[in-house]
Structures are given as structure tokens and as C-alpha cells.
Amino acid sequence: xxxxxxxxxxxxxxxxxSENYEAERGKNSVKGYHxxxxxLEAEFVQRYGAGKDVLEVxxxxxxxLERIARFARSSRGIDLSPGMLARARERGLxxxxxxxxxxxFENDSFDVCCSFKVLAHIPAISTALGxxxxxxxxxxxxxxxxxxPNSIRGLLKRxxxxxxxxxxxxxxxxxxxxxxxxTVARMAPPGTRFVDSRGVRIVTPSASVMRLRPVGRLLRxxxxxxxxxxxxxxxGFYIAAFRKD
Numbered sequence: 023x024x025x026x027x028x029x030x031x032x033x034x035x036x037x038x039x040s041e042n043y044e045a046e047r048g049k050n051s052v053k054g055y056h057x058x059x060x061x062l063e064a065e066f067v068q069r070y071g072a073g074k075d076v077l078e079v080x081x082x083x084x085x086x087l088e089r090i091a092r093f094a095r096s097s098r099g100i101d102l103s104p105g106m107l108a109r110a111r112e113r114g115l116x117x118x119x120x121x122x123x124x125x126x127f128e129n130d131s132f133d134v135c136c137s138f139k140v141l142a143h144i145p146a147i148s149t150a151l152g153x154x155x156x157x158x159x160x161x162x163x164x165x166x167x168x169x170x171p172n173s174i175r176g177l178l179k180r181x182x183x184x185x186x187x188x189x190x191x192x193x194x195x196x197x198x199x200x201x202x203x204x205t206v207a208r209m210a211p212p213g214t215r216f217v218d219s220r221g222v223r224i225v226t227p228s229a230s231v232m233r234l235r236p237v238g239r240l241l242r243x244x245x246x247x248x249x250x251x252x253x254x255x256x257x258g259f260y261i262a263a264f265r266k267d
Contacts, residue, residue: 055229056085058242059259062222062249063138063167064089066261069218070163074133079122079154080140084110090136091115098132100125122150127157134158136165139259143196148211155211155266164214164264167222171200175223175258203255206262214264221257224248 064086067076072093081087081099083106091097100120101107110117120126122137123146135154144150154164170176180200201209207216225244232238248254 054238055226055232058226058232058245059222060086060089062220062245063259063261066220066263067134067136067165068093070165070263071134071136074162075131076134076136077125077127077132077157079125079135079137079150081110081115081117082106082139084113084115084117086138087115087117088113094134123153125153125157129156130159131157132159133162134165135162138167138261141166142169142199142201145197145199147199148209151209151211155214155264158214158266160266162266163217164211164266165261166206166264167259167261168201168206169198170202170221170256170258170260172202173223173256173258173260174225174227176200178228201260203260206260209262210264214266216262217265218263219254220249220261221251221254221259222249222261223258224253224256 067086067090071090073095075096076090076094076098078087078090078097078099081101082103084099087097087099087110097116099110099115099117100122101110101117102119102121104119107117107119118126122140122144135158137150137154141147141150151164151166154166158164169179171180179198203219206219210216223245225248226232226241232241249257254260
């Protein structure tokens with residue numbers, strides 16, 4: 023599939039997903055699975071982006087970007103899906119429609135450029151990472167999240183049945199790639215170097231388990247403790263930070 027075909031497929035997929043994307047997220051999440059993911063992702067951005075200018079690539083409905091806006095000097099987001107962006111704008115966020123492989127910003131525009139749960143669905147991932155590095159200022163950081171095959175989530179997603187995300191769409195309708203932590207460390211975009219990482223969803227077997235309150239609270243604490251430990255390499259979501267020289 024060429025780039026235009028991939029963009030169209032992704033746009034259709036996420037427009038369909040936007041219909042019920044927040045069914046168990048945002049206000050509908052009682053400190054559950056998705057809330058935990060958003061918190062651990064935003065915390066990692068805060069490590070490098072507090073008081074800085076931050077761009078989120080693939081901001082979706084703005085759940086993570088809304089958290090980023092609380093500590094960043096400025097926060098902006100782009101997404102390919104009009105359906106997702108409509109909900110982000112309802113949150114009062116500064117967002118626009120654009121592709122991760124062609125960011126509509128000048129060179130060196132942001133201190134931090136981050137992306138979560140998006141790069142795994144982009145065939146031209148090197149182009150997307152290169153664009154993120156291009157719009158990042160020297161001394162700034164590219165923060166990129168990858169789907170890790172060496173994890174509980176990776177095994178379930180690759181070998182289990184495809185989940186349904188809308189009445190007319192399922193997970194297998196969109197391109198998905200998995201990159202191990204060892205591979206990610208070598209994927210630094212030009213002009214950057216790998217400096218840090220975090221693992222998310224290391225021991226949580228499934229999202230549904232988080233609904234069991236005693237177990238969910240325990241898992242939430244465990245994920246927070248383990249996110250920056252040696253076990254981070256087993257996180258279902260592996261976040262890498264690359265510093266631009």
C-alpha cells in the first residue's frame with residue numbers, strides 16, 4: 023500500500039474508532055487501564071517537557087495532550103482523523119489535521135515532540151521519526167512509543183483474535199508493526215541519540231482485570247514502580263526518548 027492509501031486507511035479506521043473511543047476512557051474511566059496508560063505516558067513527557075513547547079503527533083481525542091497542557095508552556099497536537107480531532111477541540115486543545123509523515127511546522131519549532139500508540143500504525147515509520155526530529159529544537163527530545171513484541175500484550179495482539187473497535191471496524195483493518203526494545207534503540211532518527219526509555223503495561227494481563235478494584239489498584243501501583251525498572255523492556259508499550267544534538 024502506498025503512502026496515500028495508508029493515510030486513507032488510517033483515517034477511516036480512526037474516524038470509526040472515534041465513535042466510541044472514550045467509552046472507557048476520559049470521564050468514563052474510573053482510574054482504570056486507559057487512565058493508567060495516559061498517566062504513565064504523560065509523566066514521561068513531563069520529565070523532558072515541563073515548562074517547554076510540546077507537540078503531540080497523533081493526539082487523538084486529546085486525552086494525553088490535555089495532561090501535557092497542564093505542565094507545558096505550550097501544547098499542540100496533530101492527527102489524521104477529523105473524528106478524533108473534533109473531540110480534542112471540545113476539550114479546548116490547539117490541534118490540527120495533518121500526517122505524521124508530513125508535519126506542517128517549521129524546523130526547530132518545539133522542545134519536545136512526542137507520539138503514543140501511533141507510530142506502530144505507520145509503515146513509513148522512519149519518515150515519521152525524521153519529521154518529529156526535524157521540528158524539534160537542538161537540545162530537545164523526540165519521545166516515541168512502540169508496540170513491544172516481547173510482552174504479554176504483544177503476544178495477545180499478534181496471536182489472539184482481532185478486537186472490534188467499532189461496528190464496522192476491527193484492529194486488523196489497520197497496519198500494525200511491533201519493534202523490540204533492542205530494535206528501537208537503533209531507530210534513532212538522524213541527528214538524535216537514544217537516551218532514555220520507559221515500559222508501560224508490564225504485568226497487567228488485560229484491560230478487563232483493571233476493573234476489579236483491589237486487583238486494579240495493586241496493578242496500577244506495580245506498573246508505576248516497574249515503569250523505569252529493568253523490567254521496562256517487557257512493557258507492552260515501550261517508550262523511547264531521543265535527544266537532538
